[in-house]
Amino acid sequence: MDSPLRPDRRRLVLGATALSAAAIAPLLLPKAALATPQAAAELLQKLVKGTPRQGRVRLQAPDIADNGSSVALAVAVESPMTAQDYVKAIHVVADGNPSPGVISVRLGPENGRAEISVRIRLAGSERVIAVAEMSDGSLWTASREVTVTVGGCGAG
Amino acid sequence: MTQDIKPRIRLPSQIKPGEVIEVKTLVTHDMESGHRRDAAGKLMPRKILNKMTCAYNGRTVFEASLEPAIAANPYIAFFLKATESGTLEFAWTDDDGAVHRARQAIKVG
Numbered sequence: 277m278d279s280p281l282r283p284d285r286r287r288l289v290l291g292a293t294a295l296s297a298a299a300i301a302p303l304l305l306p307k308a309a310l311a312t313p314q315a316a317a318e319l320l321q322k323l324v325k326g327t328p329r330q331g332r333v334r335l336q337a338p339d340i341a342d343n344g345s346s347v348a349l350a351v352a353v354e355s356p357m358t359a360q361d362y363v364k365a366i367h368v369v370a371d372g373n374p375s376p377g378v379i380s381v382r383l384g385p386e387n388g389r390a391e392i393s394v395r396i397r398l399a400g401s402e403r404v405i406a407v408a409e410m411s412d413g414s415l416w417t418a419s420r421e422v423t424v425t426v427g428g429c430g431a432g
Numbered sequence: 433m434t435q436d437i438k439p440r441i442r443l444p445s446q447i448k449p450g451e452v453i454e455v456k457t458l459v460t461h462d463m464e465s466g467h468r469r470d471a472a473g474k475l476m477p478r479k480i481l482n483k484m485t486c487a488y489n490g491r492t493v494f495e496a497s498l499e500p501a502i503a504a505n506p507y508i509a510f511f512l513k514a515t516e517s518g519t520l521e522f523a524w525t526d527d528d529g530a531v532h533r534a535r536q537a538i539k540v541g
Contacts, residue, residue: 346503357513370501374467377499381510386493388452388513395503397465428503 310399316371320407323367323380328407328415333366335406335418344398344428353390353408353416357383363390365409372402397428437461437481439522439534447514447540455486455494456509459524459532465500481532483525484508488538489518514540 320328336350355363362385368378378396390408398404405419437459444453459481466478478500486494494510512520520536 373501374465375500378501379499380497382495383510384493386488386491386513386515387511389511391511392496393456393507393509395507397501397503 311371311373311376313371313403316369316376316403316405319369319376320367320405324365324407324409324415326413326415328417330417332416333406333408333418335404335420337404337420337422339421340423340425341398342425344400344424344426346395346428347398347422347424348393349396349404350391350393351406351408355390355408355410357385357388357390359385360411362387362411363408364411366390366392367407367409368394368396368404369407370396370398370402370404373397373399378404398422398424400424400427435461435530437524437532439524439532441520441522441534441536443520443536443538447538449515449540451514451540452511453514454509455512455520456507457484457486457522458505458507460505461524461526463498463500463502463504463506467500479527481506481524481526483523485523486510486512487521488512489516490521514538516540 332354334352337347341347351366351368353363363383365380365382367380369376370378379394381392383390401423403419403421407415407417409415440458442456447453461481464476464479468476470476480500482498484496485492493512496508517540518538520538522534524532
């Protein structure tokens with residue numbers, strides 16, 4: 277290796293170290309930093325086992341929310357909700373909040389319909405992801421990008 | 433210090449046996465996220481309702497874990513198959529350990 281290359285390489289290594297530190301920081305300081313798509317994915321992996329497929333979940337939210345401190349959200353899952361075939365749980369995460377978790381609900385055949393409505397906070401424009409866990413163990417997901425004009429975490 | 437969260441529960445006025453109804457709930461609570469700062473710049477400690485449950489004649493039919501991303505004065509609605517008259521019992525658990533309860537009669541038929 278000749279010397280003119282060395283400084284470049286050092287800079288590269290330093291740069292890479294800084295980058296990975298930046299990637300790890302949100303995990304170490306979940307309250308100080310905003311959640312990332314990666315943090316949201318990691319939380320989902322903790323909540324459900326396996327990789328959800330696209331479909332069967334309908335996520336209703338405004339495309340543009342004027343006020344992030346209260347955004348109407350509805351999640352509906354296609355399911356007959358019978359004793360043999362029902363939705364066990366619905367999980368919702370958001371990938372740009374100070375922490376990714378939003379709500380997790382447990383359901384059963386006695387609900388008759390797998391649908392929930394809730395008002396949530398969004399810190400900024402971000403993606404909201406819902407995952408449904410079926411009684412047969414299958415996982416389904418849908419996501420939606422919500423543009424937020426005024427964030428809802430600092431302002432409350 | 434137990435505050436009054438003023439639970440408001442709404443069911444349809446008439447319910448036929450076997451009908452799937454929407455149960456709408458609303459309570460009063462700041463849902464302090466733990467991410468806000470007060471006027472002095474100090475982080476305000478988290479204090480939210482972290483759990484909500486509903487039992488229908490003693491049987492749990494809905495259970496929710498709530499995170500700071502739930503808006504203040506939580507509005508949560510879900511569905512229920514109304515099989516018989518009786519009571520819906522709701523409980524919201526606060527970070528401080530307080531459990532707020534509410535009962536709602538359900539008349540079917």
